[in-house]
Amino acid sequence: MIVPAYNAMPELTECITSAMEQTIGLDQLEIIAVNDGSTDGTGEELDRLAAMCPSLRVVHQENSGTAAVPRNVALDMASGEYVFFLDSDDYLGPDALRRMVAMADENKTDIVLGKMVSVGGRAVPTAVFRSTQPRTDIFSSAAYRTLGCWKLFRRSLLERLNLRFPPFRNTEDKPFTAAAYLNADGVSVVADYDCYYQRDRANGNNLTLTAQNLSHRMKGTRLCFETVARYLEPGPKRDQIMRRHVEWELCGPLWWLLLRESEEDIRERLYPEIRDWVENWVTDPIIEKLVARDRLLLHLLRADRFDDVITVIRNAEEDAERGHVVDGGRVYWDHPLFRDSAVGVPDSAFDVTDRLPVHHRVESADWAKSGVLRLTGHAHIENVASLDPATELVLRCYDAGHPEVRVPARVHAVAGLPDDERYANAGFVADIPLPTAAADSPLGHGRWNLFLDVRAQGVSRTVRLKSPEAERMPSQEIVTLSPGKPTTITPYVTKWGNLSLDVGQEVPRDDTPWQVTEMSWHRSRKGTLVVAGTLTGDGPQELGALRLRVENGRGARREARASVGRTGGGFAAELPVKGLSPGRYAVTLPMSGPFPVTAVPYLTGMGRTLWFHHARPYTARPVKEASGTTLVVEVRAVDVPRAARRKLREVVRKVRG
Structure with a gap:
């Protein structure tokens, strides 16, 4: 770990202490602090701390006027596999380095970003830390938006590039980090733990704040452009x-x-x-x-x-x-x-x-009649008067390959909006006729996101539809989308507060000659689903080839034939889900003969199963909330570090309890 320090008291003590107390252990850590000609006791404090910690090495030098020089001095001395840059006014969460090193080791990545936290209002990047990313790159993530050097770098990358900080007062870390990003073999993001706490000094003498003239930034900015041009072809x-x-x-x-x-x-x-x-x-x-x-x-x-x-x-x-x-x-x-x-x-x-933003509100969502969902509300484009309005409802299925569906809305006058005269015709009523919405065909099975295409004066803007203002959501409906095929339709609100529709599986018919009585995971063959039931017809000869099937919204399918008891008393089927790609799968009982595909109902008491595929752990479990009538099984890859942390927390709670 490298810490450049210039007149860094009193924040320096907490900074170095946070490094010394890392859970990765001092035997795995070297701390190199460079006192850059301080006059406020920074050097003496570093010596005091070094006397207590053999892993802390202190270098004293004349003031260079930039954080670049002391960082380079320490970088020339570093011998570890990884390098982390910590500014003397900031500090680390106790488990920060262990988590970041583990992330780099497990995913073979060259750079790891640990979640940054603002102390005292200092701006920190947030977009890249919305989720943990074991392995990504600068083109498919927001990593490149943060070019500060407060990251974990694989030292072999820096040495291969002979990478050092240019001696500028400001913007010195951006070309350094840019060059590392552009040559890195993978980037990781730790977003589920507060790793780096960033703050302004109490005395206000951060270099970022004191070197604020445009002239201080010119060399660094030019070098940023030149670095990108050096490593990336035009395009x-x-x-x-x-x-x-x-x-x-x-x-x-x-x-x-x-x-x-x-x-x-x-x-x-x-x-x-x-x-x-x-x-x-x-x-x-x-x-x-x-x-x-x-x-x-x-x-x-x-x-x-x-x-x-x-x-x-x-x-x-x-x-x-x-x-x-x-x-x-x-x-x-x-x-x-x-x-x-x-x-x-x-x-x-x-x-x-x-x-231009679109301002909208859904005032109600309810079933106007069987199979017709009615939405009412208002919507307008900011700074565009609602003249010649022509709003449409747009449905897009995100877990199946159905084409986009558009439903024209009826527009009407509405009062009580800001700038009332401009947006007088912003009201809308949209009816979604589910049996005929898709070009006179039923809406396909899957989960559909709802959007509004708001138009006025020929200007068109599309926005994701928010959930209704009223607390009550429309109930689940059973709708006959095509003759003889009743289907569950479930309106729901996403975790972001948006309105969506789940067009579920077909509802089991009352006249099917069987009844499911048991669902479980096979005791010895991990990852194998077992479904059993009783026969209600006159004999197994009427059933034809009864099968157990799992199928997702993208058409991936696996099935196994059921065995039917010779006496006509029951049936059982075993179907391995091991090897299926992660996702949600509806469980059904198709067969040949006059009976349709029917859904296996969700029964309580079924837990999860765990197996290994290509040395990686996977689980499958029923998802109760996925459908009111159909068993839905979710296959997931296990996040081993997260599972271990959860288990450790449980153990700690039991010990403390």
């Missing part, structure tokens, strides 16, 4: 990564730092450099994905309109409050430079259509 992947630097290292600082510099420095030194970045690294696909004010700024820089750049930055706050223009089904920011022929900025720079 979509480079644009994806470059966009982060265009937004955060180029446009962001221009809006709030450029005018702090002298006009001479801006015109003679900073502006030419910034234009060079735009010419070399900012492509059209990058610009298209940015917010309107950044698109405008970059177009002006491309056109070398220095005075206009200064003007739009100076007037940014006032211009942000300007209205919008609706034209040809698009909405534009009504900026003073919009369609100014002398400036020549394209309309696309002012287009805000795809970023």
